[in-house]
Amino acid sequence: MHPFADLLNFIELHETKLDYVVCCGDISDRADPAGTQYSWRWLNRIKDATSAERLLIVSGNHDLDSRHQHNKFDARGMLQSLTPQYPLTETELADKYWARNFVILDDTDYRILLINTSAYHGTAEEYMHGRISDRTSQAIEQELDSMGHRNLNIAICHHHPVKFGSFDNQDNSEIRGAEKLLSILDDGPYGDWVFLHGHRHFPDILYAQGGARSPIIFSAGSFSATLHDEISSRTNNQFYIIDLEIDPDAGTGVQATFEAWDWIPNVGIQTPNSKNAGLPNVGGFGNRSGGIEMASQIAEFYDSADERFIEWDELCSAIPQIRYLMPRDLRVCLRSLRETHDFKIHTDEDSGQIAQLGKKK
Numbered sequence: 597m598h599p600f601a602d603l604l605n606f607i608e609l610h611e612t613k614l615d616y617v618v619c620c621g622d623i624s625d626r627a628d629p630a631g632t633q634y635s636w637r638w639l640n641r642i643k644d645a646t647s648a649e650r651l652l653i654v655s656g657n658h659d660l661d662s663r664h665q666h667n668k669f670d671a672r673g674m675l676q677s678l679t680p681q682y683p684l685t686e687t688e689l690a691d692k693y694w695a696r697n698f699v700i701l702d703d704t705d706y707r708i709l710l711i712n713t714s715a716y717h718g719t720a721e722e723y724m725h726g727r728i729s730d731r732t733s734q735a736i737e738q739e740l741d742s743m744g745h746r747n748l749n750i751a752i753c754h755h756h757p758v759k760f761g762s763f764d765n766q767d768n769s770e771i772r773g774a775e776k777l778l779s780i781l782d783d784g785p786y787g788d789w790v791f792l793h794g795h796r797h798f799p800d801i802l803y804a805q806g807g808a809r810s811p812i813i814f815s816a817g818s819f820s821a822t823l824h825d826e827i828s829s830r831t832n833n834q835f836y837i838i839d840l841e842i843d844p845d846a847g848t849g850v851q852a853t854f855e856a857w858d859w860i861p862n863v864g865i866q867t868p869n870s871k872n873a874g875l876p877n878v879g880g881f882g883n884r885s886g887g888i889e890m891a892s893q894i895a896e897f898y899d900s901a902d903e904r905f906i907e908w909d910e911l912c913s914a915i916p917q918i919r920y921l922m923p924r925d926l927r928v929c930l931r932s933l934r935e936t937h938d939f940k941i942h943t944d945e946d947s948g949q950i951a952q953l954g955k956k957k
Contacts, residue, residue: 599820600638602864607645614646620794620816621656621754627671636678653683654710656754661717697732700739705842706748713755713771726755726771733777740786748842749789756793782806788850797827799834799875801922809849812881817874831874832858851882851920883920887928895937905954
C-alpha cells in the first residue's frame with residue numbers, strides 16, 4: 597500500500613542507477629501542502645537512491661491550482677518554499693522556470709527542455725487545460741537558435757501536446773499553443789526530439805504531426821493515482837526506465853528501449869499483464885521504418901536461417917532495429933507476420949512478451 601517504499605525496494609533489489617529521475621507533475625491533489633511536501637521528500641529520496649544527477653520535474657495542474665481550497669490562493673509560493681529548491685536546485689534556473697515558463701539544460705550531446713504548461717493555472721478556467729503561449733514558444737525558439745544542433749533533445753511537460761482522440765473524445769485538456777511549438781521543434785535545425793508528458797494517466801507512444809523526424813511523444817501513465825473506472829479498466833499505474841541512445845554516427849535519429857512496471861495497491865510492483873492495455877514490460881521507439889517493412893525483414897531472415905523456430909531474443913540480436921519499434925508498430929509487425937507470412941508466434945501468457953516464432957515447413 598506504499599508506492600514510494602515499494603519503488604525504493606525495487607531500486608535496491610535491481611541496483612538501479614539512473615542519469616535522471618523524471619516526474620511529469622501532479623505530486624499532490626489540488627495543491628495540498630502536506631501531500632506536496634510528502635511527495636517532494638520521497639522524490640528526492642528516489643533521486644538519491646538511484647545516484648541520479650538530477651531530479652527533473654515540471655508542474656501539473658494539481659500543483660499550481662488548489663481550486664482555492666488551500667494555500668490562501670498561493671500554490672506557486674508553496675512550491676517555491678520547498679526544500680530542496682523546486683523545480684531545480686540552482687536559484688538562477690529555478691527563477692527562469694517561474695519567470696519565463698521554461699528552462700533549458702544544455703549538455704554537449706543532448707539538452708533537456710522543461711516547460712511549465714500549468715503556468716496560467718489559478719485564473720479563470722485555465723485548470724481545464726495546458727498552455728504554451730506564443731511568447732513562450734518564441735523565447736524557446738530564440739534560445740535554441742543560439743545553441744544549435746544536439747544529437748538528442750528531451751522536452752518534459754505535464755499536459756499532452758496532442759489530443760488523445762482514440763482514448764477519450766470528450767477530453768479537451770491538451771496544451772493550447774502546442775502546435776506552434778511542435779512546428780518549431782520539427783522545422784528547426786536542433787536535432788531529434790522526445791516529448792515526455794503526464795496528465796492523462798494513460799500510457800502511450802506516438803509521433804507528433806510533422807515531417808519524417810517529427811517529435812516522439814511518450815505519454816507516461818500515473819505512478820500511484822487512484823484511477824477512475826474508464827482508465828483502470830485499460831491500464832494500471834506504471835513507471836518506466838528509459839534508455840535513450842546517443843549515436844551521432846548512426847544517422848538513425850532518436851532510438852530508445854524501455855522497461856515498464858505496474859504498481860497495484862495491495863499487490864505492489866509487478867510485470868505488466870498481457871491483458872492490460874498499458875505499455876508492455878519491454879519495448880522501444882525510434883524505428884520509423886514501420887511494422888510491415890520489419891515483418892518482411894524478419895521473414896527474409898527466417899528463410900535464410902533454415903530453422904523451424906527462432907527465439908525472439910536471437911531475432912532481435914540479428915535485426916537490432918526490431919527493438920526500436922514502438923508498441924503499436926510492433927503490433928502491426930506481428931499481425932503482418934501472421935497474416936501475410938504465415939507465422940505462428942508464441943508469447944508468454946502472463947507478461948505477453950514474445951518468446952519465439954516459426955511456421956510449418
